Amino acid sequence: xxxxxxxxxxxxxxxxxxxxxxxxxxxxxxxxxxxxxxxxxxxxxxxxxxxxxxxxxxxxxxxxxxxxxxxxxxxxxxxxxxxxxxxxxxxxxxxxxxxxxxxxxxxxxxxxxxxxxxxxxxxxxxxxxxxxxxxxxxxxxxxxxxxxxxxxxxxxxxxxxxxxxxxxxxxxxxxxxxxxxxxxxxxxxxxxxxxxxxxxxxxxxxxxxxxxxxxxx
Numbered sequence: 001x002x003x004x005x006x007x008x009x010x011x012x013x014x015x016x017x018x019x020x021x022x023x024x025x026x027x028x029x030x031x032x033x034x035x036x037x038x039x040x041x042x043x044x045x046x047x048x049x050x051x052x053x054x055x056x057x058x059x060x061x062x063x064x065x066x067x068x069x070x071x072x073x074x075x076x077x078x079x080x081x082x083x084x085x086x087x088x089x090x091x092x093x094x095x096x097x098x099x100x101x102x103x104x105x106x107x108x109x110x111x112x113x114x115x116x117x118x119x120x121x122x123x124x125x126x127x128x129x130x131x132x133x134x135x136x137x138x139x140x141x142x143x144x145x146x147x148x149x150x151x152x153x154x155x156x157x158x159x160x161x162x163x164x165x166x167x168x169x170x171x172x173x174x175x176x177x178x179x180x181x182x183x184x185x186x187x188x189x190x191x192x193x194x195x196x197x198x199x200x201x202x203x204x205x206x207x208x209x210x211x212x213x214x215x216x217x
Contacts, residue, residue: 002107028114
């Protein structure tokens, strides 16, 4: 039984290869671009979105069938073709070079799998079923999208600024943890939902002794 080790990977500025130019490849490329990756797409045909990104210089397009010569220097590889033998070869070639590989819808060929995610600013909530049921993962993502509204993006931004101020104050780690926990457990989310920035500031000041500007840009 495979047990995946959960992690968040920094791909900013790193070369990531996506083999395939269809709708599935497009979704994988979109996520990689959002994370700042340097994306190379290998495939003879591209979707309209991939074509646009190529024209805009957002991706590099290798207009060719897959060959292992495209792999050296890649931080990771995603196989998103509709050809099972090609996908199997991609997995084998990547693993022989110790390059992490994901083959869409083929967990047995993957070194890593891609969870369903909910993003609210810097907050990222990931859901995985270990590749057993993408449909369930998608359903859970939809439920989480209802649970975590845009106010969470604002809260994370505020907490990030607050953490810098509190840590710079020189208190002990234990004291600081108590302050952060008190803010998170407070009714600050309700104030953010109402855009009552005065109450947000008062809540932070009363629980941490920090005076700060909290209205988001």
